[in-house]
Amino acid sequence: MKKLKTFSLIVLLIVFSCKESGKADYLPESVGAVNTLTVVIDNELWKGEVGDKIREHFAAPALGLTWDEAQFSITQIPPQIFSGAIRNTRSVLYVMEDSLNIAHMKSNMYAKPQKVGIVKGRNKAEIIENLDKKAPQFVARYRENELKQAQKRFLRSLNKEKAMEDEFGITMDIPSIYKVGRQADNFVWMDRQIQKGTMNIIAYTVPWDSFKNDTTFVQDIVQMRDSIGKLFIPGEDIPGKENHMITEKAFSPYVFPAEVSQRKAAEARGIWEMSAYPMAGPFLTYIINDKPNNRKLILEGFTFAPATEKRDYMFELEAILKTGRFNTPEGRRENETGPDISRAFLVL
Template sequence: MKKAVAIFILALLVISCKNGDGKSGYILPTSNGKTNKVLVVVKGIDWQGALGDEIRTVFGEHQVGLPQPETLLSVGQIDPSGFSGFMRNNKAILVLQQGQKEGLSVEKNKYAEPQIIVYGTAKNKEGLINLVKNRGKEIIKIFKDEDIKFTQRIFKKERIDETKFKTAQDLEITIDIPKRYRLVEDTGEFLWLRQHLKSGIARGDGTNNVLIYSVPLEDESNVADNIVAVRDTIGKKHIPGSKEGMYMITEQAFTPFTFDAEIDGKKAYETRGKWEVKNDFMAGPFINYTVVDKKNNRLIVFEGFTYAPSVNKRDFLFELEAIAKSMKIK
């Protein structure tokens, strides 16, 4: 019995000397914190002053394309004196500190896993304010990109086998879509998957939706200009409303925003805007990725749209973004 206990203890010691990367050290605890949330480590007096104002201004920029104002990232603050124990296990941390070596540095999985810590260093308080002002978008991108990877790792473990969908086979794509999405339509040219949401007044009716299809590549210089027209054509053909003559269109009172993007190493366009149902009151946000597939002389289109009245929608759109960016074109 004593021998068995000794072997068990020895095994625990061996295991505890390896972390997630296989390096020597203790096993890291699992990180805590929600997606799109950052813990800022800065003195309370600075948080209440000009530095805190600059942080709230930069991180408080609104995500475009949403019906209600929602920030790009949510931020919380803790004083360096309280940054210990459980608080150090947050998934995303921004440490603002004074020091001689100015700039940004990144450290991963220091106190927990997965975790990313961004250190912003400047010689004085004014320097920290300028650092946040001038490199705030870069800091946000670091956190957003890491959240995308984190979300994609989860989805990859619980992904649908897309080879069972004729459209995915015919388009020769792979994509990591969670199994909670259910098939609505699969024609071989158009794929529609839907997840029913569990919150808000639309509980049971609220949904996150994935659309995948392709259109011919005719004039690459006009791709961005034609995105709305293409999605409206698809909406009329495939996304009906509750009655005859009702179908999805791009909201006419709101001009979508289009940005340059990249999917699977290919040129793409990211479009964010609002959809509505013609002659009805249903509406919500969408995110569209139109990918230029020159090799096959076509555009591959991924679109995600959300219907979730009464609740914030930023994180629903973020999930759809993570799915889209997992797409691979053979």
């Protein structure tokens, strides 16, 4: 009898597991353009202070662009028409007045991969409080999901050139549309043509001890970028002047702690310009600790696309750079020592 009960329990567990996995297996693929967010909310709430709070958090300007572009393109729909194919949107925010006061995120409710943020409150004040509390977490998880989807699409057709591997011992999932335009000692430049310009990826290294002073860290990044621009990224010939890429003089770049290939890094976002010619665009730089090789590896993406929105271009470059991985056994996370990352961004 005891054996029979045990067998029955095992059967029930197997059936339950199959049902759970089966649900995920049969969900449709999620849809939606990159960095779009479907907000399901009553029209009256959307037009008032709740809608204002949603726009404040989710349509805030993306950092480091040449003009303001919302970090998410928002489509608002009322709950009564949230059905059918609309529910398969990759990123959803569901907001409503309810008898419950809750805010959380669910995965793969109607499609896969999908993130559905749910915010409820018994009144507008509670909804707004929940939005203030949970919005940063929701934004991070939406972006993470978007990055993973972009990186998955890259795998359909990858660039097979070995410049990054030969020069730096790294691999990245770079779409085949990108081509090596220049390779020199300690420098690789790849680019792709877009409708009104180019998207670019560059890589180089600097010595391990290049950033010694926390207080001058941002200035040191600017100096590093400007020196590489002078060496490798010239502009139009201007009689009597040196014309090359520099970091925009008017504003310092934004700098944050980051992680690439399981290694601590610094992320810098800002605007590049030419030193003697009216050209400019956004850049994204990762300064990655590579202690086994006693160096910092620099991966950067930048875009030139006059009079064109650049948010999604820079998002693609971010997705590519974050696929960077070291090919040596030492490429796994190493024990690094130095100042706290919250203070200095880099563990030096």
